[in-house]
Amino acid sequence: MKALPKPGTEYYWWLREWAIGTTPHSDSCTFSPDVFGGVCCWQHDFGRQMGFDPRDYMLGILTPIGKIANATLLRNCFIAASKLHRLSPLAWSFWAVLISPFGAGVNKQWWFDKGKA
Secondary structure, eight states: OOSSOOTTSHHHHHHHHHHHSSSOOOOSSTTSOOTTTTHHHHHHHHHHHHOBOHHHHTTTOOOBOOHHHHHHHHHHHHHHHOTTGGGOHHHHHHHHHHHSTTSTTSOHHHHHHTTOO
């Protein structure tokens, strides 16, 4: 399955229900324009909150997803949705912020401890 949830698919409707259904779980990418309708952000929020890859979770497979993999999923979704594809500045800027030690998306202690062990 590709990174971009296609409207009308079972995966899209399942993800939409989780994100904005009767009990909303997603804020659709805080501080960002919803240029891609929020679907990329729904996936990212699911991975961040639940700790599993949403593409597998819908099928009943509990595949853990880490912060870097989750940020990469968001980047790939933005790339797939963008008319600029790999040149999308939004995709790369979000990815950089989410994986940087100064970005809001990464636990800073995890970043500094990753070189140890």
